[in-house]
Amino acid sequence: xxxxxxxQDTIPACAGLKMASEPQTISTPxxxxxxxxxIDRCDVHELFVSPLVCGHNxxxxxxxxxxxxxxxxxxxxxxxxxxxQLKKVKDDSVVWENKRMNQILTKPNCLMSWNEMIxxxxxxxxxxxxxxxxxxxxxxxxxxxxxxxCDNFWELPADFVxxxxxxxxxSPIFGIASEDDIIRCYRLNYGYVSTMEIPSYQxxxxxxxxxxxxxxxxxLKSKSRLAAHLKPISNLIAVYEARNVIYVKRGGLGxxxxxxxxxxxxAAMTEDEKKEILDSHFGKFGLDQRRLPYGLSDVPLSFVxxxxxxxxxQPFEETLTDAIQIAGAYGxxxxxxxRKDQATFSNQATAExxxxxxxxxxxxxxFCKQLTAFLGLEEGGYYLDCDFSDVDCLQQGLKExxxxxxxxxxxxxxxxxxxxxxxxxxxxxxxxxxxxxxxFDKTLFEMSDEEREIVKQVISLNTKSEVENGRENQKxxxxxxxx
Numbered sequence: 001x002x003x004x005x006x007x008q009d010t011i012p013a014c015a016g017l018k019m020a021s022e023p024q025t026i027s028t029p030x031x032x033x034x035x036x037x038x039i040d041r042c043d044v045h046e047l048f049v050s051p052l053v054c055g056h057n058x059x060x061x062x063x064x065x066x067x068x069x070x071x072x073x074x075x076x077x078x079x080x081x082x083x084x085q086l087k088k089v090k091d092d093s094v095v096w097e098n099k100r101m102n103q104i105l106t107k108p109n110c111l112m113s114w115n116e117m118i119x120x121x122x123x124x125x126x127x128x129x130x131x132x133x134x135x136x137x138x139x140x141x142x143x144x145x146x147x148x149x150c151d152n153f154w155e156l157p158a159d160f161v162x163x164x165x166x167x168x169x170x171s172p173i174f175g176i177a178s179e180d181d182i183i184r185c186y187r188l189n190y191g192y193v194s195t196m197e198i199p200s201y202q203x204x205x206x207x208x209x210x211x212x213x214x215x216x217x218x219x220l221k222s223k224s225r226l227a228a229h230l231k232p233i234s235n236l237i238a239v240y241e242a243r244n245v246i247y248v249k250r251g252g253l254g255x256x257x258x259x260x261x262x263x264x265x266x267a268a269m270t271e272d273e274k275k276e277i278l279d280s281h282f283g284k285f286g287l288d289q290r291r292l293p294y295g296l297s298d299v300p301l302s303f304v305x306x307x308x309x310x311x312x313x314q315p316f317e318e319t320l321t322d323a324i325q326i327a328g329a330y331g332x333x334x335x336x337x338x339r340k341d342q343a344t345f346s347n348q349a350t351a352e353x354x355x356x357x358x359x360x361x362x363x364x365x366x367f368c369k370q371l372t373a374f375l376g377l378e379e380g381g382y383y384l385d386c387d388f389s390d391v392d393c394l395q396q397g398l399k400e401x402x403x404x405x406x407x408x409x410x411x412x413x414x415x416x417x418x419x420x421x422x423x424x425x426x427x428x429x430x431x432x433x434x435x436x437x438x439x440f441d442k443t444l445f446e447m448s449d450e451e452r453e454i455v456k457q458v459i460s461l462n463t464k465s466e467v468e469n470g471r472e473n474q475k476x477x478x479x480x481x482x483x
Contacts, residue, residue, distance in 0.1 A: 067323035071330035076122035083387035108153035124158035129222035132156040133204040145376030204374040232322035259300035331359035353393040419445040
């Protein structure tokens with residue numbers, strides 16, 4: 001039986017790449033350069049050739065794989081887009097005219113805005129498991145509040161930072177020790193040669209999990225959440241690569257089989273017939289305007305297809321399953337994962353609200369609390385907070401919270417007038433600060449007449465009926481009914 005192969009020759013999908021079977025070269029520092037835990041890196045092409053070789057390079061996964069990018073960007077963009085505010089510890093009021101903090105919350109360094117830096121912080125934290133926030137300041141101001149004495153704040157590239165332990169001190173890591181006893185410095189690696197040693201007092205190391213104590217290159221660093229999902233990530237990369245080969249390169253489409261017969265049975269095509277068919281195919285037929293979409297042959301032929309189509313491989317189900325697993329690692333429910341049938345879900349607003357209340361807001365609040373301590377704001381009576389009041393999916397929740405607060409306020413007033421609680425008890429239940437005067441710790445029946453007069457400045461103690469006060473309720477007139 002004679003046959004010839006039809007193949008659509010186009011530009012290879014991964015031109016210039018090494019084959020997956022070829023040995024992968026792991027980068028090592030140059031001779032004479034101190035090995036400070038430099039993280040081996042690979043580009044996106046190597047990533048798609050052998051994903052597990054580059055599995056530790058989470059930032060490249062974030063930049064290259066949409067299903068990894070989505071949940072990290074979803075959280076980081078929403079936190080960075082919230083309104084960060086400076087507030088007073090005493091009464092939780094917003095401070096608008098603090099020039100030092102206004103400058104930090106606008107442009108913390110010469111290259112980045114505050115929102116850009118916060119976005120970078122959470123991308124590094126969620127992607128690599130670690131984020132390094134630096135206050136670049138001199139040794140002279142080491143013990144001073146950073147928000148007063150530092151003008152340059154940076155988010156370091158976490159995939160290039162290592163924590164270098166202090167090996168010159170015998171103090172145990174789990175014993176009585178200061179930070180300087182454990183950490184000699186934070187080392188920022190620019191590449192094979194350039195490095196920067198940053199003292200520990202300038203760095204706030206924000207981890208996304210528990211620290212590693214016994215790791216050499218990952219000392220005190222946290223593992224990425226993606227570490228537990230390398231198999232789904234590898235599946236994704238394999239699916240994308242397979243789809244790309246089918247769409248772009250396609251490979252062998254099938255065989256043209258001779259149907260010629262003679263007395264002995266099926267007759268094979270001669271070499272001249274094969275050459276004529278191939279020359280005719282590549283010379284006359286194709287998909288552009290000057291070529292025919294079909295071919296003609298003098299030789300009886302049949303076609304046997306050998307390749308698989310996109311629908312037969314069913315890669316989209318595999319992609320969605322892997323994407324849901326990765327999004328779930330960051331607290332993003334499956335209904336929010338981008339898909340073609342997204343419009344069929346009616347509970348997306350509820351799911352988005354749940355992500356805000358269970359993931360985004362707690363993460364942002366924790367960030368503000370830790371950054372407040374790092375900057376030393378508490379010494380000045382301030383703290384950082386974030387505002388999500390303009391988020392659409394939370395508006396219904398805010399309305400419900402206000403209704404609950406009104407109901408609690410009404411109930412507390414009745415309890416106070418009945419002599420069951422004091423004014424400070426009342427204020428505590430509606431989450432307001434207490435009054436310092438001892439008077440407001442008394443119930444209504446514990447107060448003297450003079451004290452009751454003072455309390456009238458806070459609330460009305462009018463216990464008389466409206467009739468006794470000359471405000472007798474009357475039925476509305478006809479023209480006022482229903483108003």
